[in-house]
Amino acid sequence: MTTARCPNSLASGAAGLRVALLAAAEVVGVERVVLPSDNGTELTALASEANVGMYRSRDMAGIIRPRTVEQVRRVVEIFGHSTEAGALHPISTGRNWGLGSRQPAIDNAVLLDLGGLDRIRDMDITGGWAVIEPGVTQGRLAELLTGTTRMLNVTASSAHTSVLGNALDRGVGLRHQRVEDLVGLEVVLPDGDLIRLGWWPDADRPTPVYPYGLGPSALQLFVQSNLGVATAAAVRLLPRPEALRVVRLTFTRDLLAAAVDELRRWVSQGLVRGVLKVYDVTSAELYGGAVGDFLAHVCVDGTPMTVDALTDVLVEEAGRCALFSSVSHSDAADQVPDDDVVARMVERAYAGDPGHNDVLLGATLGQTAEKVDELGRGWLFFLPLVPFSGTAIAHANYLLAQVLAETGIRCGATLNALGPDVVDFVVSIRFDRGSDETERAHLALDKLYHLFAEVGFIPYRLDIDHFDWVDRLSPDPQSRAFVRRLKDAIDPNNGIAPGRYW
Numbered sequence: 001m002t003t004a005r006c007p008n009s010l011a012s013g014a015a016g017l018r019v020a021l022l023a024a025a026e027v028v029g030v031e032r033v034v035l036p037s038d039n040g041t042e043l044t045a046l047a048s049e050a051n052v053g054m055y056r057s058r059d060m061a062g063i064i065r066p067r068t069v070e071q072v073r074r075v076v077e078i079f080g081h082s083t084e085a086g087a088l089h090p091i092s093t094g095r096n097w098g099l100g101s102r103q104p105a106i107d108n109a110v111l112l113d114l115g116g117l118d119r120i121r122d123m124d125i126t127g128g129w130a131v132i133e134p135g136v137t138q139g140r141l142a143e144l145l146t147g148t149t150r151m152l153n154v155t156a157s158s159a160h161t162s163v164l165g166n167a168l169d170r171g172v173g174l175r176h177q178r179v180e181d182l183v184g185l186e187v188v189l190p191d192g193d194l195i196r197l198g199w200w201p202d203a204d205r206p207t208p209v210y211p212y213g214l215g216p217s218a219l220q221l222f223v224q225s226n227l228g229v230a231t232a233a234a235v236r237l238l239p240r241p242e243a244l245r246v247v248r249l250t251f252t253r254d255l256l257a258a259a260v261d262e263l264r265r266w267v268s269q270g271l272v273r274g275v276l277k278v279y280d281v282t283s284a285e286l287y288g289g290a291v292g293d294f295l296a297h298v299c300v301d302g303t304p305m306t307v308d309a310l311t312d313v314l315v316e317e318a319g320r321c322a323l324f325s326s327v328s329h330s331d332a333a334d335q336v337p338d339d340d341v342v343a344r345m346v347e348r349a350y351a352g353d354p355g356h357n358d359v360l361l362g363a364t365l366g367q368t369a370e371k372v373d374e375l376g377r378g379w380l381f382f383l384p385l386v387p388f389s390g391t392a393i394a395h396a397n398y399l400l401a402q403v404l405a406e407t408g409i410r411c412g413a414t415l416n417a418l419g420p421d422v423v424d425f426v427v428s429i430r431f432d433r434g435s436d437e438t439e440r441a442h443l444a445l446d447k448l449y450h451l452f453a454e455v456g457f458i459p460y461r462l463d464i465d466h467f468d469w470v471d472r473l474s475p476d477p478q479s480r481a482f483v484r485r486l487k488d489a490i491d492p493n494n495g496i497a498p499g500r501y502w
Helices: 010-029 069-082 138-144 161-170 253-268 279-288 305-322 340-348 357-365 390-407 436-455 469-473 477-490
Strands: 037-038 042-044 059-064 088-091 110-115 122-123 129-132 180-189 195-198 229-236 242-249 272-280 296-303 326-330 378-382 384-386 412-417 422-431
Touching: 010 059, 010 069, 010 110, 069 088, 069 180, 069 229, 129 436, 138 296, 161 229, 195 357, 195 436, 242 253, 242 305, 242 340, 242 357, 253 296, 253 305, 253 390, 253 412, 253 436, 279 412, 296 305, 296 340, 305 326, 340 357, 378 436, 384 390, 390 412, 390 422, 390 436, 422 436, 436 469, 469 477
Parallel strands: 059 110, 088 110
Antiparallel strands: 037 042, 122 129, 129 229, 180 195, 180 229, 242 296, 242 326, 272 296, 272 412, 378 422, 384 422, 412 422
16 A cells, blocks of 8 residues: 655644645634644644544644635735745545545545535526535435436435545546536635636626636546645536436346447447446445435436336346346335335436435445444445447456455445446445454455556546555656646646645
């Protein structure tokens, strides 16, 4: 595991760090800053809290909890002016579970907790957008849209997770990757300047929602980025379908490759709406769903007549290919078995409702969102992209079997089809924190990185113990050098989130 230390360490700048923290306390209030202890001449770093992934606990040099954008701007300016001030690690709600939770990538960073910025500043149902701050959760925004003609592209994670934080790390919703919903960003730069990128609402001059603007678009520079601190985003709100149904199909392991190829055919021919999901036997068991064969969830939506017609087509196609053990379908008015929390969650999440997500979270880890990092089972994620083909998916499953043979750790896989060509192959590891499973789970995670990278199945998100893999996985060293030139120009004192992807 990586044990890199922050170049802005306490030992090299204790006096400058104390000055910066005290200045931040004047900005946000003393009660909203956690200071490390002063051991005579040096500051002693805070012991960081537990995390559900059981990654090495980083020391933190302090915690700052601003409430307003102006406070964020002034705090970032304080820390950005010299290397002696230390480095900030921004978080939204901090529920980056399985990848590090609230933990920074490096030691001795100051946690900038943006959870107090939780306003929904503006919303336009007709225009299809909302302006939200980092502390706005998907449950809260989705609830506000209940009964309207718009819905949120929700993820399968807790209703208490941040919309903005997840989008900035390219999380995957039930409709598409969340970054596609990101149309504008408000960002504080390291020198304290506040800028807005992409599309932004203008009350005096309404414009269509179009994130690219004119000339080079800088919006994506701040996704998986430490060039600035995002304080708000304009996000798309999706049209709510008039009708929605989920077709469920099971198939056995020996038919995996053929079934995946058939599902890909349906996606490529436009028979599927949203993200087609497939749970393997292990993932279904881990998440508390019905245990049996592989289970595919196929969303069909649109007008009532369209849904009826497409459902009939899919049922007929499934029967014709003779690959699926069972075929069923349901909508919100139908009864889903009470004990199948996965099926119930997926159906409601396709409809923009994360209300059942925390039931699944409890079934998986035995804890609520507030206690996941402290109590219950451990949880790790590995998130590679795999070609959407039967051969590639079968090979990915072979690699999971290899990890099991070498470590004794069973990994679950959930396939999220991001289109006809690529699958978000979510690998989850649940383990007992109080046993030797913790060490073996992390050994399994290391092996996943090596085995999948060797065959070109590259992760699109990294955990905090593998942040240095961004260089070895990049296809072009010159592009990495270009990115670092940008970082050096914008943040010469390395004051924002050292180690995160850059």
